[in-house]
Amino acid sequence: MENVVMGRKPVLELVQREPAMVEQVLIRQGLQGQDIKELTNLCRDAGIRFRFLPAEGLERTVPDCRQGVAAFIFGQSFVPLESLLESARHAPLPVVLALDQVQDPGNVGTLARTLLALGGGGLIVPKHHGSRLGGSASKASAGALERIPVHQCVNLSRDLEECAQEGFTVYKAEAGPEGQDVFTSQVRFPLVLVLGGEEKGVRPGVAKHCQESLFIPMPGEFDSLNVAQAGAVILGQMARQAFGGK
Template identity: 30%
Template sequence: MAGNSQRKGAIRKSGSKKGQQVGTGGHQRRALEGKGPTPKASDRPNHKAYKAKVRAEKEEAKRPQGRTPKAAPRDRTSGSLELVIGRNSTLEALRMGMPAHVLHVFNRIDADDRVTEIVSLAVEQGVEVREVTKGSLDLLSDGTRHQGIALEVPTYEYLQYQDLLDNSDGPARIVALDSIQDPRNLGAIMRSAAAFGATGVVIPERRAAGVTVAAWKVSAGAAARLPVARAVNLVRALEDYKKAGLFVVGLDAGGEVDLHESQLLDGPLVIVVGSEGAGLSRLVRETCDQIVSIPIVATTESLNASVAASIALYEAKRALQA
């Protein structure tokens, strides 16, 4: 009721005023101060990376003192080695005879038929088998699901593009890849190149797929038989091939002639396959002696790079034998 100053709470006492007061500006300064950068995952006790680091440190502490410690698996694979991870991938790699150095197996692995065959093949092929802890495998695989298995394989050794000219079995037949990005396409092209008697494959050193584990697997063992060279400048490599007497034929949907009508396929030859989507780059296209196309029905936009390469390799082999 207005004017009823006798009601409890109707008059606010001076000492009960809420809000800011004189001299309170710095009371919360400490709470507002920054706490510094966020610690690394391996330094946070509740993070799995920290637990893995602790396990690795404990294993290190168990080693006999006075010996020079060997490089950790992660260090050994960071430069000159690659990894095949998982049971199916490792089994497939060993079945096709992929070169390998060390097989890492979880010391408490729940073995099945795949694990049994993996270990058996590794022993037969002279691959060192090591029983390791889960922590070691976690560090080695860098978080990738490993299923208790990891295989160390050497990186691929490339040739110089000039080396592919040395072919004692007949005229050089080289496949040049203009920035193919997918290693599976590279592997499939290597498989076809080996099947149709190509001398080798040349790829750019940069911005292109290399002979990785994925490419090796798709090649179905062709990577062990077919040499692959790298060129710093693909255009320069093609020009050098032309000076050595090879014809350079590029594959493109808008070619000058159909593939089967080309008169350049029966001698020393370089077949150039363009990248997925973009096709041949301008400079590579201008360097080619001839641009050929593979006739397809109008309802199909284009062929996969590896399929186009296979068809061209078949036609080239047929022309050579004619």
């Protein structure tokens, strides 16, 4: 199974050696032993999500997981925020994309693919309440997630504050016309673009840390762009400005 490590010892060694690569650990309910205790303690210390699942639930999620322990992994190590920002400053398109609880792995992968194609600086993704980056997201990205810098954050609001302190203008995408028209506004680089989840958009607590808002006018009487489509439109307009288009 793609992007999954199975077995008590392999997962334990992976969490010990490369915790930044581990997105989530699944353990069959009822498993005991010193290795399970050590594994859960390591997960807590590293901030790695772990869940105990009934045998049938684990089998549905990870078929043939005979030892009852599995880890979902991301094929590339996450980078510190300061490294991401330094890289983004010098990117052809000096834009960092921050995803606020975007759940659909296809949307995450497509956004990464668009960002990389346009020369963007990297991604900020949440440790919790977001899509896993392996599997479907990796496939939808066509390899982009393994090539673009990705920072995994515990608190997106705090990270956006740090981005602003480092001279990045923080924009959020709006569903309505409360912000600036993306087709006529002049954005300020380097910048962070925050895209919200599929159902609720950018959360109010995160929105408070955004300095500007952008919206996409839709005169075609159809306002049903998903987050990947909306992100592509906005990133395209930012690229036009960054590359000197009129």
